[in-house]
Amino acid sequence: MRQEAKLGxxxxxxxxxxxxxxxxxxDRTDAAKDQDHLPALILSDTGIPDRTAAILSGxxxxxxxxxxxxxxxxxxxxxxxxxxxxxTSHYFADRLQGELTAPIIHMPRETARALAxxxxxxxxxxxxxxxxxxxxxxxxxxAVGMEAVSPDPDTQKLVMSIIYDEIxxxxxxxxxxxxxxxxxxxxxxxxxxxxxxxELSVFSTYHALPPFYxxxxxxxxxxxxxxxxxxxxxx
Numbered sequence: 001m002r003q004e005a006k007l008g009x010x011x012x013x014x015x016x017x018x019x020x021x022x023x024x025x026x027d028r029t030d031a032a033k034d035q036d037h038l039p040a041l042i043l044s045d046t047g048i049p050d051r052t053a054a055i056l057s058g059x060x061x062x063x064x065x066x067x068x069x070x071x072x073x074x075x076x077x078x079x080x081x082x083x084x085x086x087x088t089s090h091y092f093a094d095r096l097q098g099e100l101t102a103p104i105i106h107m108p109r110e111t112a113r114a115l116a117x118x119x120x121x122x123x124x125x126x127x128x129x130x131x132x133x134x135x136x137x138x139x140x141x142x143a144v145g146m147e148a149v150s151p152d153p154d155t156q157k158l159v160m161s162i163i164y165d166e167i168x169x170x171x172x173x174x175x176x177x178x179x180x181x182x183x184x185x186x187x188x189x190x191x192x193x194x195x196x197x198x199e200l201s202v203f204s205t206y207h208a209l210p211p212f213y214x215x216x217x218x219x220x221x222x223x224x225x226x227x228x229x230x231x232x233x234x235x
Contacts, residue, residue, distance in 0.1 A: 004080065005038060005228035005230075006038075006078050007038055007039070007040040007079065007080075007081055007082075007083060007228050008040075008041050008043070008071075008074030008079025008081065008082045008083070008102065009021065009022065009042040009043065009074075009082075009083050009084075009085065010043055010070050010071055010082060010083070010084045011043060011085055011086075012043070012046040012047075012048055013048055013085070013086035013088075013089060013198070014046075014167075014199065015044050016167070017085050017086070017198030017199060017201060017217070018085055020201055020202050020205055021083070021217055021220070024218050024220075025038070025040065025224055025225060027221075027233070027235070028218075028221050028222050028235070029231070029232070029233060030231040030234075031230075037230075038224075038230045041077055041078075041079055043070055043073065043074055045066070045070050047066075048063065048070075048089075049062060051063065051086060051088035051091070051128070052129050053130075055088065055091055055130040056133065060091075063092075064092050067084075067092055067096060068096060071096055071099075071100055072100070074102070075100055079102055080228070081102055081103055081104075082100070082102050083104075083220055083221075083224045084104065085217055085220060087127055087128070087136065087137075087198060087216060088128050088130040088134075088136070088197070090106060090107055091131075091134050091136060093106055103227070105220060105223045105224055105227055107217070107219065107220040108137050108140045108196070108216065109140045110219050111137075111196075111214065111219045111220075112137065112140035112141045112143065112146065113144055114219050115144075115146065116141075116144035120191055121146055121147065122147050122149060122190050122192075123146060123148055123190060123191070123193060123214075124148075124149045124185035124190035124192070125137045125138070125149065125150055125151075125196050126159050126193055126194065126195055127159070127194075127197045127200075128160065128163060128197050129156065129160060131197065132150050136196075137194060138150070149188050149190050151184060151185065151188075152188075155181055158177045158178075159181060159197075161177060162181075162199070162200070163197055163199040163200065167200075168199060172203070172206040172207070173202075173203040173207065175207055178203070178207065192213070193213050194213075195209075195216055198216075198217050201217035201218070
């Protein structure tokens, strides 16, 4: 099984997040030499249209067809499981899955399941406007008995600013802005928070965050290792 497994990474959304995701996969694989790591094919399609803009405008078909074409290419290249290190694009995940044979590892779904297994009840969701307004995490959390909480409008603007004004522009992200986000999420009575945007996953590589925060992209990396039949490294 291990010799046949190959992870397909549909990336480029954004490219730095794709690089960080693959590092997460390497970090979480219990490997002592090159041959102990899972084979992976990474497609960083930076030309994919902005997911939030497409979803909120309702003009999604061109975006979907681009995702579909990339996913089909990965499948044709022998990938046995697909990971998409972009939360907002999971708006299309179930539709995409219907046109593929290789399973898509569903990042929001797997993250919600992981938190439910830890006994969490009220996670705050830190993601793009598209992820929040489409209820991607709210739906998956509700399915496992949790109540997901969106940031208030002013806090959501801070989240979007870190994502688009800072991380996507190559900056490390404002600790002051994130501190305000943290305070707001705590005031809302959350018992944890999900980094539900891969740019926030990048932010977490620059700034140490407490265990209160669960990185959805790290969950995706762990599930990718397991789905390809490789052992997880304990960290």
